Every structure is written in structure tokens, then in C-alpha cells.
Amino acid sequence: MIMGGNNKIIAFCCAESAYRAADRAGRLRIHYPDNVRVIRVPCAGRVSVLHILKAFEKGAAGVLVMGCQEGACRHLTGNIRAKERVKYAEDLLKEVGINGQRVKMVNFGPDMAQRFAREIEEMVEKIKEE
Amino acid sequence: MNKATVVIGGGIAGITSALELANSGFRVYLIEREAAIGGQAASFCCKATEVCTKCSVCLIPRKLKEVATHPQISILTNSTVSEVSGKIGDFKVEVLRKPQYITPERCIACGMCAEVCPTEPKAILPPSPEAIPYCYVIDETRCLRLRGEKCNLCQGICPTTAIAFDLKPERQELSVGAIIVATGFEVFNAREVGSLGYGRYPNVLTGLDLERIFNREGYLKLPTNGKEPKNIAFVQCVGSRDESHGYCSQVCCKYAMRFARLIKHQNPDVQVTIFYIDLQTAGKGFAQFYQECQESIRFIRGVPVEILPTPSSKLEVRFENILAGKVERETFDLVTLSVGIAPRKDSWDLARILGINLADYGFFDTKEPFNSVETNVEGILLAGTCQGPKDIPDSIAHGMAAAERAMEVLEKCQ
């Protein structure tokens, strides 16, 4: 837990793939930790470094940016942009002493319900480690 | 011009046609035999490794969403076409709808009916996660009430009065200008090739089985003991390029390679072998993928003729190794039969009802060669695999083409 923060994980999910995978997990009653909060975005490329950093500033323990498979983004380059920004955010976080692994880029197909749950669980584990 | 159209079949091609017509101002009745639209491909899985492998399965959810709530499209599930009369611009289509014990228009998928259902296994089933309409379904063979016994539990608890029992099939007549047939395909029944052991040996699967397994579980495990397979074979051209299926199914080589790569991506230690006759590697962006496949997958030009169980519960594949020029045997944990696309057996009924013809191998026939959407009846068009094997992108294109031609012939017939 970051000092003064909470245990929440914010997952920015693109509407095409990740958000649908999250819905699918619910429909299959695949359970995952309840400290995740999904924010739906039209494309992972909408997520900027600002959003990621603000999330941590407001006390989030982990941030996931979830978009389509590389090469399958409806907007062609959105998920690549997101990947670059997550990397940049990771480096910035390291500089201020926060484990860079608390932010992660994940690529999905819309049917990957188990994967969604697993990513949440893994991030929760990572947060607990500190 | 009668700007209403019937689209028979709610798979990817039918949905595409419906959307194109609806977006151009046409009223569309989408007739679907099953309880949910989406067809075969809706139950398929994404086959990406670290990158997309272009299987195109992810194109389906968005189209399903658009169709589900489009104001110009009426979805009639559990429905079939029983009679058709008239001609282009003025068809009368009679639709027979099975009793909707749970009315899709009223069901909110709360699941309380299934909770109280007393039978074991339950007679009320939740929808597949991708189903549209997303509503529960009663299994007539298990339901006590429908078998004549007294039970009212689900009806009593349903908060939206969606359940009713004393129902008969409904007939409805639709008046439309054109009809698009998009009834899809069946996979070749691998049981017909007895020597390959499908249905006898649990670790012999088909390509379709693999789609469902990955879609539901996300990874592959041996049906017999739940462990990870270490040595997998794919057999190509099962039900394609033979006497009764004298065509290439177009999808099998690609799906086998994509699965092979996916399996290896999840578990790099697995050895994958693909037995083939002529490897189909043409297509957008596939050349590079094929090159990568050659580095990690074993390709054997050969025809497996028999699959037998071994004492150690593995599978022995006897095949003709064409390069070596002799019959060989190899042992695998799991064998996948890359089954092809076959016409639906009930195409004959529909052809009779519509007055259209079937072609050589049972697919619907077109008016002339190289006109892949028009039938011998003006105003009745074909979309998707019911006309011949195609992959998902080609089915979408074909659905668009059918819509285009429907619009064109309707304009002309005014």
C-alpha cells in the first residue's frame, strides 16, 4: 500500500475488447477481487500519461490500461500509443520511488474473460507484496 | 418499392446484410433458428499470440451490439421460414416461431427462474455470454411443466412476467421486397471418417472443438486427464477436397496454424505437427505469419489414414509420408481434425420453400458463375457460407455484397 493511499486498482478498459471481456467474466460468474474500478474509454489510445499519474496521485494502488491485441486496434494505432505511454509512466513512477510494476499495459480479445480476471488478481497480488 | 427485407440466418453474414440494409433505410426482419443470433463464429475464440493473427473473430461483438438495438431491425429468434410466395418487390414470407416460453423481449436475465428450478440438471439455462438476445432458455426435455407435471416455480418468481407455458408455435406473415439467405454452414461430421477416431477417443478433437475450448477456458487441456498436452497433431482436409466435398474449405489451414501458434505461445515446450496436402497460405498478411510458423511448427506433407489408441493412453497416427514415400507411425497426446465447411443438411428444405437451387455439393446455387449473390429467383440473394466456404472477412464482404444487390434489384423492379 502506498502511504496515504487506498487499495484500489483502476482499469482503463477500451470499449471494443477489454470492457467486453470484463462483461463476459461477469456473465460467466468468474469472480475476481472487488477492489478494481473500470473506467470505459473508446480506445486505449485515449488514456494519457496524465490519467495514469493522476490515478496514483489520488491514491490508487495500481493502474491497468487494457486495450485490443496489437494489430487489432479498431483505430489502428491506439493500443500502440497506450503501450508507449504506459512505459513512460512506468519510468516516471520508478523515478519517484513507486514500483513501476504497479502500472501495466494489457492486450485483449473481447472473449478473454479468464484473462481479465487473472490480470486483476495478479495486480492485486503485486500490490500486496509491498 | 417495398423497402422491407427478410434475412434468413443471424450469423455474421446475415447480421452484416441486415446492418447494411438497415443503415440505408430498409426495414429488416432477421429470422434466426436458434435462441440467439451470432451463428458459428460467435462462439469462436481470439487466436492472438503477442500480436493479432487476423482471425477476425473480434469483429463480431460490435456487429452484434449494433444489430441488437437497431430501430430498423426486428430479430425473430427460434424462428424458421415455413412458406414463401410472391415475387421480387412483393414476397410473402411465413415465419414459424417456436413457443417462447421465456419471451426474449421481457427477459432481463436476472436468473431467478434458474435459481428456483427444481430439476437436476436444471431445465432453465443461462444464455451463452455472447448471446443476443441475452435471455434465459427453457430446455423442453427437462422442464417438468412441459412434460405434463405440475410446476410453476419459475413463472411465479419471474419479476417481469416473461414466462408462460400454454403456448403454441406462432405463425406470422411478413410482406417484403427481397430475401437474403444467410443460413451458414455445418462443420463436416468427423465421425463419418471412422478410422480417425473422432467420437471414440476423447483426445481426438475437431477445429470447432478447439474454438469452443479456447473461448470458454482460454487454454487447452487433454479431455482425458485435464493435463497439458505436450505433443499435438493437426490433420488437414478432413471433409474437404474429397469426393463428396470437392472444394477447399478455405479456413482450415489458417485456423490450424493459428491454433498451433497460440498453443505454442501459451506453452513453448509443446510440439505441434501439421499433416497437410496443399498448404493454403495466401491471403492478406498471412505470408509473414506462415514464415514464422515454419520456424516453430513441424509440417509434414502426408495423409493420416488411421488413428489408434496406444496402451499408454496416447494416440498413434498412421500416415502416408509423401516426402519419405512410405507409411509411418507417430504418437501424439492430442489430435485435432481440421474439419471443413459443409452445407447444412436442411438446405434442401429451404431451397424447396424458396424455389432456389442447390449446387454440386449442397451449397445454394447462384444464377451464373462469378455472380456469387444472386440465385435463380430474382429478389432472393445469398450471403455467407451457405453459398460456399468462406472465412469471416469474406463472409462479411459477402453479406455486404448481398445487401448491395438486394438494394439494386429492388430499385430496378419498381
Place this chain on the structure above:
Amino acid sequence: MPVKIGIFLCDCGGSLRNIDFPKIRGNLAKLEDIAFVEISHNLCLEEGEKAIASRILREKVNGVVIAACSPELCEDKFIRLLEGLGLNPNLLSLANIREQCSWAHEGDVTEKALELIRMAVNKARLLQAVERGEVPVNKEVLVVGGGFSGMKSALELSQFGIRTTIMERESTLGGKLKELEGFYGLETSPKEMFSSMTRAIEEDKNIEVLTSAEVARVQGEAGDFTVKIRKGGKESSRSFGAIIFATGYRTEILPQDFELKPGVNIISQQKLVEMLQAPERLERRPETIAFVVDFSDENSRLPTLSTLNNALAVKEKLGSEVYVFCKNLKVDSEGAEKLYREARERGVVFLKFEEKPRIHGEDSRVKVEARDVLLGEEVTLLCDLLVAEEKALPPEGTKTLSSMLNLETDTQGFYQDENVHLYPVASGRKGMFFVGACRGNLDLSRALTDISSALVSVYELLSPGGAMVEVEKVKADSQKCRTCLTCIRICPHKAIRLARVDSEKWVAKIYDLACDGCGICTAICPAKAIKFEGYSDEQILAQVEAIGE
């Protein structure tokens, strides 16, 4: 006007038992700007919609929050409902308390549900109305390429009453039609097809033909493309609503790795076709003709298809012995397997190799040596003519055109990018399409389907209601824009251009019809000058604020 938000909570028939709805209502009602919090059992059904309607009409709200099942299921319905009530649908904010809350976790999820709703409320406080409007669209279409696909596209467009201009850079129409022998199964020969199509085009008042003309520049976006045409050394500008590219393909015979020079005995498919069109002119009938396929390009359908077509033509017109050396026959096209069987029935011999055959001239004949894997033996063939494989390549000028259009090609150089979301014929730029051979579809069947697909998309665009947009949903603030051009460069849909605001300043302008709402520009703008209504930085961060409060 002060913000007044109406909140609707749906308990899905009372089934979401791990959420304490009255507790949530109690908590929300305490907030200042909340007009009401109503609990319903089935917002998605008629009764629920009536309840929403009557509440909204009764109370003046300028923001609506609905906490229910996934927006995937109910979003479109509620948007239409609000539109019907005269409330701008962009003032709607949704919270997914079913699939992503109640169903996803064990135990009580009231806290999470409340937080999700607070996130939606925070967002709703900042939402602005966005109007819908129709963008004027130029109803004329440009078809670039006057080959089979281009001509067919224009003729089909004309059936819909759409005016088309065909631009062809050669001096005559026809493209490859003038060079092909035939399509087996089709009674009309390419020659007949060519003459009937050109005649139909001449007689068609909807079609204008520009030959010896090239695209010099394309600007603008769907509905209003400005195309600079270069013809006869002069340039002119025309405006079109949509553009279909049907620029075809070219073939290369005997690429370097064949290590042979074309000669009298080693000919191209095209040369064979010429011979077959006038067999009586041949000095001597070739007794043995061999085809080689899969020598340099293992992954193309064209060599197989043209070989099968031409082999059958040879059998019919010359009666020669025909041998085909191939590795993997590409039969994944309509009718291909049938052609293959027919060829075999007519006596065409297929030899499959694994290693490339060795080919050299011997006297006046050609010697082909290969190991036939089916026989398992080395085979030596002396033939009178060897028809070399053709490698299908993107047409000349593709690189120039694609950089002019700012679009990617695939790994083989054909249009379009390999991304499946572009299939079948989209380009990423609305209103611009690629059909047929220029996108790698070298078989007739797929080319025809491509044309119809492009057509239906064009028809939709040009129809009334086809150009409806959310007006200025994504907008660059002209005060903040620094004209750095970043957004213009990175927009994947090429929807942003420079527009003049006054005599000195040019700023980025996002064109609504071309915009696909991804928000990449919004995220990348260094000056934070772009506002994406519904997904603005403030609206996203407001949701983040609500977490962990």
C-alpha cells in the same frame, strides 16, 4: 444553469441481492445536485422506460445517471429514450453495477456499486450537450483505376443513380482485361467483357471517363475530397464525396531468383495468352508445355489460378501435353478445386516438388529437373515452352499514392493495412475504399465481392442520413492550439486538418464525418487544446476522483 442530476438505479428484477439499494439511495440523496434517486426493477423494459420518461419530464434535470446492466446491452436503448424525451443523450452517464459488480464478486458489493455510481455522477456533473447534424456531402464518386474493377464499380454505382468519374492513367480503359485469356466457367471472354463494359460506359450518362489522367493530390475528408488531377501536363481540381481505388496489380515474370532470362522458350503467362488468342499464327504447335508455380512466391493465389485457367486453354486450343510443377496449389478460392479436377481430367499432369526445380535450356527446348514428391522420383522433362510463374505485385506508383493518402499498406505492399477492422474494403479514412487486386484480391470472385461491399458503403454515405454526425464532439480550442500539427499527424483516420481562424492563425480542425471517436488526438495534444465531449480529461479524472473517497 445549476447542475441537476437524476439518478436511476436498477436492481434487475430484485436479483442483485448483494447490493443494498436503499443504502445507496440514502447516500446519494444527500449530495447537493441530485434531483432524485429512483429505484427500479427493470429499466430496460417498457415499464422501466415509462418510469424514466415520466420522472425526467416532471423534473428539470440536465444530467442523467443510470446504474444498471452493462452499457453494451442498454446504452443504445437509453440514448434513444432520452432523444425521444428531448433531452440530449450526451447528458447520460452509465454505471455497470451488474456484469462488472454484482455478478463479478462474491459477497456484498454495495461499497463498490456506490463508488461506481459516484464515478458516474462525477462525470455527469461535467457533461455537455452535443447536437446531431447532417454534414453536406458531395454526391459524386471518383473511381481511380479503369480496369475491370474500376469499370465494374462505376457501372454498379450508376445503377444507383450515382455520378462517377473513372480516372485511368493509361490511354485506354481495360487494364488486365486486355491481357487475360479467360476465366473458366465464365462464358464471356475477357475481350467480350471489355468491349461490352466500355460500350456500356460510353452510353452511360452517369459516368465520365478521364484517361491519361493521374491523381496528383488528395485533400479533405469524406463527403468533400478535393482531388488534384494531372492530365496532359495540366492540373485541375475536382471535388468528390467518396473515392474508390481500383488500381489493379502488375506482374513480374522471372524475378531474379529464377536465374533465367526470358527467351523464345520461356514465356510469361501473358505471352501464352497472346499465343492462345491466335493459335493459327503459330509456326509450329508446341507439343509439350510446362508451367512452374510456387517458385518465387509461395503465398499468392494468382499463379495457381492463372496456371489452371491457361492450362485448360492450352488443352482446348492447342492440344499439347501440359505439365504443372508446383509446391502447394492455392485452391482456397471459389471454383479453384473444380478447375484443378477438370485440369487433371483433361490430362494435365501435376508434379509436386519440395525443392525448387532446376531449369536450363537444352538445344531449342527447356529442360526441367525436379523431384516429384508424389512419385518419390527425380523427373526430367524436356518441353517446348516453359510458362514462367508470375509474381503479383502492387501496381506501380502504390508507394507514392499511399504516402499521398497517408495510409499504410500491408507487408506485401498491397493496400490496405492488415488490421482486420478494415476488412473488407475500408481504408481507415471514411469515404475511401480499396477494391480488388490492389488490395491483394487477385481472384475474380473476391474482387466482385469487394466491389459490391465498397458500393454499399458509398451508397450509405451518400444517402439521406448517411452523413449524420455529432457536431463538434471532438473539438480543438482555437485559443489553445499551438499549430504543432501533432494531432494531424497521428490521427489514424486522417480526420484533422488545418483551418484558418483569422488572417494570421491556422488551427487544427477535426472533421466530424471523418472522426471515429478514438481520442488519440485528445491524449496527445501537448497543449491540451482538444476537448472530447464525454471523454474529456476532466470527465475522466472526475471518475478517478470518486474512487477511494
